[in-house]
Structure formats: C-alpha cells, structure tokens
Amino acid sequence: MTLLRDADLAVAFDHAARSYDALVAANPGYHSHLRRSVRRLGLGHGEGRRVLDLGCGTGASTAALVAMLPGAEIIAADASAGMLERAAAKRWPERVTFLHTPAEHLDQVGVRGPLDAVFAAYLFRNTADPDGVLRAVHGLLAPGGRLGVHEYTLSGRLIDRAVWTAVCGGLVLPVGSALGDSRLYRHLWRSVVEFDTVEEFAARVRSAGFDHVRVLPLPGWQTGITHTIVARHTDTAPEGS
Numbered sequence: 001m002t003l004l005r006d007a008d009l010a011v012a013f014d015h016a017a018r019s020y021d022a023l024v025a026a027n028p029g030y031h032s033h034l035r036r037s038v039r040r041l042g043l044g045h046g047e048g049r050r051v052l053d054l055g056c057g058t059g060a061s062t063a064a065l066v067a068m069l070p071g072a073e074i075i076a077a078d079a080s081a082g083m084l085e086r087a088a089a090k091r092w093p094e095r096v097t098f099l100h101t102p103a104e105h106l107d108q109v110g111v112r113g114p115l116d117a118v119f120a121a122y123l124f125r126n127t128a129d130p131d132g133v134l135r136a137v138h139g140l141l142a143p144g145g146r147l148g149v150h151e152y153t154l155s156g157r158l159i160d161r162a163v164w165t166a167v168c169g170g171l172v173l174p175v176g177s178a179l180g181d182s183r184l185y186r187h188l189w190r191s192v193v194e195f196d197t198v199e200e201f202a203a204r205v206r207s208a209g210f211d212h213v214r215v216l217p218l219p220g221w222q223t224g225i226t227h228t229i230v231a232r233h234t235d236t237a238p239e240g241s
Contacts, residue, residue: 003194004187005128006102012184013057014082019179020058021086026171033218034064034121037150037228040216041117046072049116052140053077054103054133055123059087061150062096065119075111077101103133106140114142121150125195134208141233147210149229152191153198160224164192167221198227205231 004012013020024030043049046069056062056076065074073095078084079102088098101109103123118137124130137147154160168189176185196204198215205213210231218226 003191004183009126009184009187010079010081010102012181012187013080016176016179016181016184017058017080017082017086019181020083021060023172023175023179024060026175029218029220029222031060031064033220033222033226034061034150035068036218037121037148038064038068038119040228040230041119041146041148042230043069043072043117043146045070049073050075050114051117051119052106052111052115052137054106054118054120054137055079055126056087056098057083057122059090059092061119061121062087062092063090064121066093066096072116073097075099077103077106077109077111079103103127104129104136106136111140113140115140115145116142117146117148119148119150122152124149124151124201125153125191131204131208134204134210138209138233143233143235145233147205147229147231147233149201149205151201151227151229152225153196153201153227153229154192155224155227156197156199157224161193163221164225165189192225198229202229205229209234 049072051072051074053062053076056078062076075097077099084100099109127133172185176182202213202215211234213231216228217223
C-alpha cells in the first residue's frame with residue numbers, strides 16, 4: 001500500500017471524522033499526553049501569546065492548548081474539512097479561530113507571523129514535505145518562539161516498532177475496518193513505521209533553523225513510540241533557504 005498524501009489523505013480523514021473521537025478516546029492517556037506536551041512549550045498560562053495549532057483534527061490538540069494556555073489566542077488549522085467541521089462544532093472560547101488549510105498553504109488563508117508558538121500533534125509524518133513545513137513554521141515564529149511537536153516517532157528499538165505494529169494489528173486496524181476506514185488506519189500504521197526515528201526527526205528540526213531541540217518521552221504503553229519534541233526559533237537561516 002502506498003501512503004496517502006495531500007487530497008487523498010484529507011478525503012480519508014473527512015470520511016473518518018464521524019468516529020475519530022471515539023476511537024482515540026480508547027487510547028489510554030491520549031488527552032493527558034497532549035496536555036503534557038503543551039506544558040512542555042514553557043509558555044506559562046500563555047498570556048498575550050499567539051499560538052498556531054497546526055493539524056488540529058477534531059480539536060483534541062486545540063482543547064489541550066485551551067486548557068493549558070488560558071491566556072493565549074489560538075489559531076487552529078487543518079486540511080480535512082470533515083475533521084475541522086467536527087472541531088468547530090464543539091464549544092470554544094472566543095479566542096479560538098479555525099481555518100481550513102493544508103499545513104503547506106498557511107499564507108493563502110492569511111496566517112501571518114510573528115507567532116509565539118506552533119504546536120503540531122500527529123502532523124509531520126502525514127505531510128509530503130516535512131522539511132518544507134518546518135521551514136514555513138520557522139518563518140512564522142518570532143525570534144525565541146517555541147515549536148512543540150507531539151508525534152508518533154519511534155525510538156529506533158525493535159521492541160517499540162513491534163509494540164506499535166501489535167497495537168495497530170490487534171485493535172486499530174480491525175476497528176478502523178469495521179468503521180469503513182481501513183484505508184486511513186492502514187496508512188496511519190505505516191506512516192509511523194516508515195517515518196523518521198525520533199532522533200532523525202530532531203535532526204530535521206535543527207536543520208530547519210531551530211535550536212534548544214529536546215526530545216522528551218511520554219509515559220505508558222507509548223514510551224519509545226510517542227514523543228514531544230520542543231525547540232526554539234533562532235535567527236539563523238534554515239539550511240537550503
């Protein structure tokens with residue numbers, strides 16, 4: 001199976017949007033881990049901050065930002081109209097705005113810097129050009145601005161790859177197939193296996209012009225599978241720019 005990209009992936013997420021929240025709710029720690037990753041941005045309560053939630057999906061990452069940064073303005077963006085519709089239908093404070101756009105085209109919907117932080121949960125392995133998106137994010141951040149990535153990025157140990165495949169084969173893929181979304185969930189399994197290890201992704205982040213790059217584990221069954229990667233904007237031009 002070829003990984004889904006761009007419009008094909010957005011359509012697959014559109015179809016899965018109706019049941020997506022119920023499926024992720026079965027993942028122990030899913031929401032608390034997102035809140036932990038937001039705390040790791042180091043923004044305090046977010047007073048006066050502008051934060052972009054890139055790849056917001058049905059709003060789980062947005063809810064984590066709202067809970068942990070009660071003083072921040074939050075711009076939430078996603079390429080899937082179906083997922084975004086689910087997100088926007090929930091109750092939100094006025095400081096939250098939703099935008100329909102792929103991560104690669106933020107400028108086309110009027111997202112302008114400087115931003116104080118960009119938070120991206122489960123996004124980068126699903127982009128066709130993760131380096132390009134990292135460079136675009138770097139360009140939107142103010143000097144000293146924070147990047148927080150919450151992602152399935154394997155440690156490189158064979159046991160972590162085996163656990164991820166076992167969880168997907170035993171739970172995620174059967175449930176996804178029963179819901180009529182086997183194509184999407186098979187993609188999501190393979191997207192983790194074929195993406196960077198966490199150290200390889202951290203190197204991507206450094207190459208995009210960020211420093212103070214830190215790799216932080218998450219607890220529970222996802223140890224070695226899901227990580228928070230946090231970094232800061234520098235004034236150094238990214239490689240290849």
